[in-house]
Amino acid sequence: MTENSIQTVKIKKIINECDGIKTIIFNVKDSDLMQNKKLPKSGQFVMIWVPGIDEIPMSISGYDEKGNWSISVKNVGECTNTLHELKVGAYIGVRGPLGNYFKIPKEKLKNIFLIGGGIGLAPLKFFASELYKENINFTLIEGAKNESELIFVDEFHKFIDKDSNVSFCTDDGSYGLEGFASDIFKNIIKDYSQEQLSNTIVYTCGPEIMMYNVFQICEKYNIELQASLERIMRCGCGLCGLCVLDPLGLLVCKDGPVFSSNELRKIKDFGKNKRDFSGKKIPLNY
Amino acid sequence: MSNQLKILETEISGLKLKSPLILASGILGVSYSSMKRVIDAGAGAVTTKSIGPEPRKGYKNPSIIEIYPGTFMNAVGLGNPGIDNFISEIKKIKELNIPLIVSVFGDTNDSYISIAKKAEQAGADAIELNISCPHAEVASIGIDKDLTYSLVSDIKKKISSPILVKLNPNVTDIGEIALSAEKAGADAVVAINTVAALKIDINTKRPILSHGSGGLSGKAIHPIAVKKVYDLYKILKIPIIGCGGVFDWKDVIEFILAGASAVQIGTALYQGPKIITEINEGLTNFLKENGYKSIKELKGLAHEFKTQEVPDFD
Numbered sequence: 057m058t059e060n061s062i063q064t065v066k067i068k069k070i071i072n073e074c075d076g077i078k079t080i081i082f083n084v085k086d087s088d089l090m091q092n093k094k095l096p097k098s099g100q101f102v103m104i105w106v107p108g109i110d111e112i113p114m115s116i117s118g119y120d121e122k123g124n125w126s127i128s129v130k131n132v133g134e135c136t137n138t139l140h141e142l143k144v145g146a147y148i149g150v151r152g153p154l155g156n157y158f159k160i161p162k163e164k165l166k167n168i169f170l171i172g173g174g175i176g177l178a179p180l181k182f183f184a185s186e187l188y189k190e191n192i193n194f195t196l197i198e199g200a201k202n203e204s205e206l207i208f209v210d211e212f213h214k215f216i217d218k219d220s221n222v223s224f225c226t227d228d229g230s231y232g233l234e235g236f237a238s239d240i241f242k243n244i245i246k247d248y249s250q251e252q253l254s255n256t257i258v259y260t261c262g263p264e265i266m267m268y269n270v271f272q273i274c275e276k277y278n279i280e281l282q283a284s285l286e287r288i289m290r291c292g293c294g295l296c297g298l299c300v301l302d303p304l305g306l307l308v309c310k311d312g313p314v315f316s317s318n319e320l321r322k323i324k325d326f327g328k329n330k331r332d333f334s335g336k337k338i339p340l341n342y
Numbered sequence: 343m344s345n346q347l348k349i350l351e352t353e354i355s356g357l358k359l360k361s362p363l364i365l366a367s368g369i370l371g372v373s374y375s376s377m378k379r380v381i382d383a384g385a386g387a388v389t390t391k392s393i394g395p396e397p398r399k400g401y402k403n404p405s406i407i408e409i410y411p412g413t414f415m416n417a418v419g420l421g422n423p424g425i426d427n428f429i430s431e432i433k434k435i436k437e438l439n440i441p442l443i444v445s446v447f448g449d450t451n452d453s454y455i456s457i458a459k460k461a462e463q464a465g466a467d468a469i470e471l472n473i474s475c476p477h478a479e480v481a482s483i484g485i486d487k488d489l490t491y492s493l494v495s496d497i498k499k500k501i502s503s504p505i506l507v508k509l510n511p512n513v514t515d516i517g518e519i520a521l522s523a524e525k526a527g528a529d530a531v532v533a534i535n536t537v538a539a540l541k542i543d544i545n546t547k548r549p550i551l552s553h554g555s556g557g558l559s560g561k562a563i564h565p566i567a568v569k570k571v572y573d574l575y576k577i578l579k580i581p582i583i584g585c586g587g588v589f590d591w592k593d594v595i596e597f598i599l600a601g602a603s604a605v606q607i608g609t610a611l612y613q614g615p616k617i618i619t620e621i622n623e624g625l626t627n628f629l630k631e632n633g634y635k636s637i638k639e640l641k642g643l644a645h646e647f648k649t650q651e652v653p654d655f656d
Contacts, residue, residue: 060408064545111403291406293612297370305375333399335372336423
């Protein structure tokens with residue numbers, strides 16, 4: 057079996073992260089998924105099948121050596137609502153790990169930023185754990201609508217040595233700073249020297265409008281960026297073409313979901329358009 | 343490079359192909375930009391996703407899954423943006439100067455005609471009739487020789503571009519339907535569409551695809567497709583395009599020896615468009631090493647050999 061075949065596994069543990077977000081842990085050790093010997097990397101995703109409902113792409117939010125993989129799910133639609141109702145022991149189908157991943161810079165960069173919004177923190181938490189294992193320091197800027205939707209606060213504190221390197225912000229100011237993650241980022245780097253800027257790299261995942269704003273700032277200051285995009289998909293493996301990004305024909309499932317500044321610069325659909333399930337091009341926030 | 347192109351050049355009903363590899367319908371055929379990648383990799387022509395009269399979401403997921411390595415099962419249910427939303431994509435592909443085949447489906451002969459007309463006006467070089475999607479209602483045409491005849495002959499009266507008919511393998515006698523399409527004026531047939539199949543998850547005990555049954559594609563159906571092309575070559579005068587499980591250059595040669603004039607490639611593209619470049623290189627090397635000047639010289643050669651019809655006894 058391959059990473060594109062559905063394997064059904066039992067839900068092993070469920071963690072309530074906050075109102076509306078749950079982390080679902082399942083064990084793949086005895087499933088055919090382990091035959092691939094492909095361990096997930098941060099930024100990669102799985103296709104999650106909720107039997108009888110739907111199958112949707114979800115970022116992997118972590119894994120351990122015992123074969124426990126996790127996804128973190130916000131209840132935003134029929135499929136995620138049903139996922140929230142499932143109990144430990146229920147079967148879900150998994151395909152993966154799929155797609156590319158965040159790449160840790162080869163040279164020692166001094167300023168690594170992780171900028172995330174809402175449920176976009178799921179792959180960034182996974183990435184933070186990889187950086188932590190490599191002894192690499194980073195700065196986190198986490199945004200959420202309000203205090204009750206901020207997630208992984210304790211986990212991130214574990215991965216970051218200095219409290220000054222963590223910023224939380226909420227749209228309504230109910231926790232941390234009031235405002236958007238992109239504004240906080242802009243404030244931090246605006247006094248950077250040229251040398252500091254060229255020593256900076258940003259990883260982002262969250263609402264595409266937030267990532268687009270972060271991208272604009274990075275372009276202005278000539279900062280390298282890796283952004284994790286999301287699109288509707290059927291196959292998850294480069295066949296259906298629904299997740300295509302014009303005009304390069306890049307596929308979020310196969311060439312992404314993580315794209316670098318070089319690609320983002322040329323992707324006209326970034327921050328603007330997606331395709332619906334029929335393949336029709338529609339505005340991003342439709 | 344020019345040498346390589348020449349040796350692989352072929353022609354189907356007036357369409358000049360620089361390589362016998364054609365992108366199959368349903369794969370990466372939603373946007374001009376993903377089809378451009380396939381063209382840049384060396385495809386001789388591209389076929390769009392099957393386009394219908396209006397936007398259609400098709401079946402829910404799971405709709406495309408891998409069953410064995412290189413073998414997939416799908417039930418997309420003809421999801422497509424509808425012809426009016428698709429015109430702009432057709433126009434952009436036309437700028438790339440590669441034969442463009444627009445796959446169409448409809449609910450009546452007239453709706454097939456109206457979609458084909460719009461596609462032709464936007465620049466389609468040929469129309470492929472999808473009468474064979476095994477998990478959608480249009481399959482009813484492709485399993486009946488009279489309905490096939492009626493549709494093809496009606497289309498031929500109104501459309502001047504070549505008409506390719508994609509055949510359904512899930513029938514008792516594919517030859518009867520292919521002959522009917524030929525008699526009605528079809529310019530070529532594509533053999534074969536996916537093979538009806540079902541996958542059940544043993545833990546949840548339910549069919550995995552949201553539609554239940556689906557169509558099998560990829561490696562597992564290649565020998566089935568070769569057999570259909572071989573059989574059709576014996577009875578048809580119009581060209582045959584082989585389709586089913588082309589993964590490397592040897593699969594292409596096999597189809598051509600069986601009687602195909604060109605082949606379509608689809609499922610294998612999950613490995614990326616570069617597979618088309620690799621197949622073109624492999625074909626060129628094979629042809630040169632064996633002293634052929636054109637891939638056309640291989641067409642139907644497997645038919646020169648007598649096969650045993652009566653078993654030996656004792």
